[in-house]
Amino acid sequence: MKGAVAAGHPKTAEAAMRMYELGGNAFDAALAATAAACVVEPVLTSLGGGGFLLARRHDQAPVLYDFFVQTPRQRRPAAECEFYPVIADFGTAQQEFHIGAGAIATPGTVRGLVTTHRELGSLPLREILSPAIEYASQGVRINTLQAYIFGIVAPIYRATPAATALYSSEALQGEGTLFHQPALATTLDWLASEGDAPFYQGELADSLVSLCQDQGGHLSHDDLANYRVIGRTPLRRNYRGYDVATNPAPSSGGTLIGFALTALHGQDLARAGFGTVQHLKTLAWVMAHTNVARQDGMLARSEHHRQLMDQYRAAVQGHPVNNRGTTHISTIDSAGNSAALTLSNGEGSGQLLPDSGIMLNNMLGEEDLNPDGFNRWPCDVRVSSMMAPTLAEAKGQLIAIGSGGSNRLRSAILQTLVNLIDFDMPAPQAVDAPRIHFERDRLDIEPGLADDALQALCADYPQHRLWDSRNLFFGGTHTVCWDGRRFSGAGDPRRGGVFACSSGVD
Structure with missing residues (x-):
């Protein structure tokens, strides 16, 4: 299968192109790029966040897969929550973000990957996740855009001992640093074997719920077990x-x-x-x-x-409504299948899912989600988005x-x-x-x-x-x-964009 991809990082695009080389379709390419982006664009997206996939099979009507975050089923009293502001420095301006375990909404990316792979993919899940596993294990050099973004949100990525241990020695050291994520590689390998069950009902779910109970978050086993991708x-x-x-x-x-x-x-x-x-x-x-x-x-x-x-x-x-930072992936193959996939993790909550390498989202810290004041969001509701x-x-x-x-x-x-x-x-x-x-x-x-x-x-x-x-x-x-004969496209240079394609038709 021949195809094309536009994405926000060279390795994100490379992962997609590897799927085409294996005979995969545009959906395989988009999902491989998604997993890769969680490794190589770590401030913009994560397995601890959520997103949307708009998919059109060549002979069918398009379908939107909503795997964005969900508000928890219950709110803990604000006095019990870890929820606090940090200042991000953009150079010419500063912006306040809110982080902590109390900012974590129910993540959807892992279930979104597995569900859309089951419905749209043609390659085994392990093949789709293999580039991301490789990048996390072998390391990826921090490029100009990622270094710039890390510099802005550095206080979040040093907010907890676990975050400091993962990011400070490599990712926050600037452009050109080789960033290794061995725990994330292990997690991705586990998901390649077991699917999304560990994250929503297994050991990773237990770990996430324990973190929220101990650190002042809202998530429960019911939140995770009942999360669904919405078509x-x-x-x-x-x-x-x-x-x-x-x-x-x-x-x-x-x-x-x-x-x-x-x-x-x-x-x-x-x-x-x-x-x-x-x-x-x-x-x-x-x-x-x-x-x-x-x-x-x-x-x-x-x-x-x-x-x-x-x-x-x-x-x-x-x-x-959530209006946070995002990254995007577009793919089309020579059979006429097309996919547009947008992802977000907010800025990250500063809390890592223990021993997983996954930075958890801070979507409950979005001001637009709390128009009447923080910790007053509606319970058990799919969060809206500008994506x-x-x-x-x-x-x-x-x-x-x-x-x-x-x-x-x-x-x-x-x-x-x-x-x-x-x-x-x-x-x-x-x-x-x-x-x-x-x-x-x-x-x-x-x-x-x-x-x-x-x-x-x-x-x-x-x-x-x-x-x-x-x-x-x-x-x-x-x-x-x-x-119908040739691919064209562009990765937007404003956000480090990359375009790659096979030439001609099959």
Whole structure:
């Protein structure tokens, strides 16, 4: 089988390509890349986190697999919980995150890997996990992006003696350091033999529950034993003849992308041309309009738009929202199977699952999940997310796309899709093109726009910020395209992206 992958690290992409070489399909490749990312992109994802896979078999409708985190079934009193703030230093700004055992939600990544492998995979699970086992055992050098991210969140990765022991001597020593994770290699080997049972009902489950009971967390055996992957019907929109499928409610990112595509559908962007005043003012207006409509559907300018946002709010209501850091993987194979998979571990809780090498998530520390104050989240609810793995298809043309980047990922995906579909850009150009993002009454603008367009945007949006270089703030749209004969694509350079493919067709 021939195929392609776009991902956030060279080893993540390498793991996917090894599956194609073994005859595996796009789903095998995506799952191998997922396991590898948990090893080589440890701040962005983990077996202790969760995610979403949007999968389309070549002859079937797409399916969304939701294996994101779940809130615990019971809340311990706040006074009994280990839950505290740490400061992450971004250089130009600082941000407060909340960590500790009391921030850990029920993880979904392990069950997501095993369940989707059972339904979609063609290779044995051991083959799929073998690259990740190798990377964890033999070590991987910390690259520029990972060193930068580790530097930002270093207080979290030194928060406990176990975290300090694992990360301080290698991972936190900067770019070029060889980072070994022998305990994680052993855990992955165990999962390759036993599947997800040890994590949700066996020794690893016992260890996780004991940690939470002893250290001030919420998770119980019931939380783990009852965790399930949820299959959902994707949100689908027709955009310029493309069938665009994305993450549905209760998650919010895909719904907001669908709303924006609907708002753009009546605009002739191709005639306006990329980077023109008309193009950028239209794009900024749609972003601002989507932001407002998200809060108040009555401000949507049409009945159709109001209905869309009413549906969005009804589905999302009661589901706490997580907007944390992420990584993304896109794969397509020459049989026409396609996958878009987005993962997150938040920033990590500082707590490692004992003797496993697994950093556990801190999703319960998300402020948006606790609008009435911390430790007041609804119990036993699947957490909503901005993550929006997306697939598009038109007359044999396939696109797999997604992004990391918290709230910015929806605008990054939207702009890359517009570049591909409206402006017919090659994938590398579509991904690399300068972006804008509107949120909280401020327009952020990447460099590279024409002076007249830039002046028009700044005049319309007095609250703006001009960036002096491309930045991971604007997401990372790792993108793969397939036209029935050739693969193309791009890993977003803003987030260390890598694209790899087999040449031609089988």
